[in-house]
Amino acid sequence: MVGLKDLNTPTRVTWCPGCGNFGILSAFKGALVELGLEREQVVVVSGIGCHGKISDYVNVNTFHGIHGRVLPLATGIKLANPDLVVFGFSGDADCYDEGWDHFCHAVRRNIGMTLIVHNNMILGLTTGQTTATSQTGFRTKSTPFGSVVPPLNPIAHALVSNGSFVARGFAGDPKHLQGLIVQAAKHRGYNYIDVFQPCVTFNYLNTFEWFRQRVYKLEDTGHNVSDRQKALEKSFEWGDHIPIGVFYKDDRPTFRDNLPQVKEVPLTKLPIEDVDISRVIESMK
């Protein structure tokens, strides 16, 4: 089983000092150790943005893809070899802007994987522009007079699209986040965790302090995680009190559970040397 040290790579971390990404990285590494996984079993898929560099910082199998496409890439990996434990890492622009259509369909499809979204409500790597989760009135280089559209509510979207595991974490509480990642990885469906990840360089509004004053844990309030209606209600809470933790969870069958022809063996383990196509040829005579 993997130890924390085995997970290091030689690459120097280039996130800004104090970046919320450090909390996510340490929570993720802690979760891998806690889950008792082997490095070879795990695949990290990341997109483009500051979050995407995580694939250089964790020594498990990784695929650093292109902007917005974490989910289809991870879906392909998981469908081809369900024995792999697949974690997607995406950012708010990567997932909720460029890759939004994939998000809606991945929730519906219920592929057995975990998606962790580094949500800092701004584009960091391109030096500060608005994203789908930026708040109305938020001033950035691309919205110098303030964003004029309301932010997207990804938790509510996941819930109304039949999400089977919907949670939110906070990079300022890595221990709690680690617990969420462990729970997610043990759940069979499409496990989605949105993570508040303050950008210390470009987001002057949604800072660590801003979140600390507002977040509270759903599990401390006796929230029933199997009540989708209640979860939806909670997903609209914003302002002085913002919930984190598991909003909703159920055990509906995964995409693969519904494909009887591939239940037993991973696609990658099927013999390919001598596939018999004679019956199909015969049907064309």
Next chain:
Amino acid sequence: MHINDFSFLIGGEAGAGIARSGFLLAKACMRGGLHVFGTNDYQSLIRGGHNFYVVRVSDREVHSQTDYVNLLIALNAETVMLHKGDIAPAGGIIYDQEDQTLSLEKLGRTDLKLCPVPMRKIVIEKLKEPHSLIMRNTVALGAAIAVTDYEFALFEAVLRDTFKPEVAESNIRAARIGYDYAKEKFEGDFEYRLKKTSAAGKRRIFLSGNEAIGLGTLRAGCKFYVSYPMTPTTGLLHFMTANERDFHIIAMQPEGEIAAINMIAGGAFAGARAMTATSGGGFCLMSEGLGMVGMTETPVVIMVGQRPGPSTGLPTHSAQGDLRFVIHAAQGEFPRVVIAPGDVEECFYETMRAFNWADKYQLPVIILTDKYLVESEVSAEPFDTNRVKVDRGLIMSDHYEGQGEYHRYEVTETGVSPRALPSTKGAVVHANSDEHTEDGLTSEAPDVTTMMMDKRLRKLHWLRKEMEERGVGTTKFYGPEEALATIVSWGSTKGPIREAMDLLGSEGKAVSFLQVVYLQPFPKTRVEEVLNRARKTIVVESNSTSQLSSLIRDYLLRGVDHKILKYDGRPFNPTALSERIKEAL
């Protein structure tokens, strides 16, 4: 009297089952030992509009449709109006007198044979199936069998094999009534006849390019097929999904083409042979993903079925306008293979090779087709399923036994790095769309950038070398060595060109034909050799700027003597093509 050299044209409204009727008729002819070629022409709509399907039948091998029609089967008045000019001397028309009143005087053709069949009336009054007016087609097909003096039993057997028992029975009744009616009314004096040959029986197969590629895909061991519906490649999606349970594979429709290419990249990275198919518009969306598989050296196969652009263009027609596009799509420079099969045999064998090239050289392979190739159906000898063996290249077993940590992008002489799949014991695999060091971790260092670019592009050299040494048919040559001119072309134009060559040959004008099957890497040595020997060079293409000529100019620094181009969305017809070739001689 003409025996066994024949073209039917079945025309009617969209939604009237035109393509299905053509398929049934063609298959009945094939089972009588005849060679058949069927092609459809339809519009981007579900009901109304004009659809037609042409079936060419002959006792010699056929490669395309013809310029003329011997028997027009008109399921509406419009069909006669649009196609009466295509009818060969002494040809015939089967039509419903309820749709239109025809007379030879009105048509201005005293040579034609008119065969009015009360199709609608038969369905309503004799079959008593007023809600299944689509069976008018079957009545008309039965009549066509009678008029051409063909064997009804062959048609009956095809109906029985194609439909569910109760549907088959009512169709057989409909066909029989049409057959008997025509036998009684039009017996005996039609100029064109069909006769069962000694090759009759269930020997040949009748299939489309899409299906031939599908067979190759299954046989090559592709386990993960992801494709968003887009004409003309939707047929391949249907073929793969219909077979997914029997072959224990996943064939699925994602949310779009961007998802499709990224999903197959994931599946291929995990170790499954993976493929997608689309047309130009979908391929535009895939371009960024294509670059990613190029950079990450992930083996995938992409079938692109061309149709006329720009943009939505003519969505249900055919063109060869995307050659340059597929060769250059995506930012940056990376190796890729582009193969353009020209008939169903090449669709099958080149698809099997495509998966091997992808695995051995760890790069994207594009199978470039068009609507005319993948949706036309043709009779063929059953394929030799052992001609191309599965070759996965350098893939480790489930254990990494190398020195030190595994490096996904190890620099090697050939540029190909041994591949470990995720879950290989002792190996951690880093795939990276950023430029990277040998271990797959991100690097922006100038020396690394140069080294890795060289490593990837080096694969092309070895690929070309292997193709040459193993005698892979990167080009094919047809016709005599001594010829008045050499035609150079690629893809689906092959069929009409071969037919045109026969026509020219029968007039004593010998031309030869160089088919370029591999467009990337471009087989420059072989093409140059042939062009240097040619008395005259004529490029034939279904595009407006002659993209193959521009490749020849790029690679060989020379022009060609003539270009015969067609870009109206329709395939070349052999006679018209032979006339244009004659003008160029």
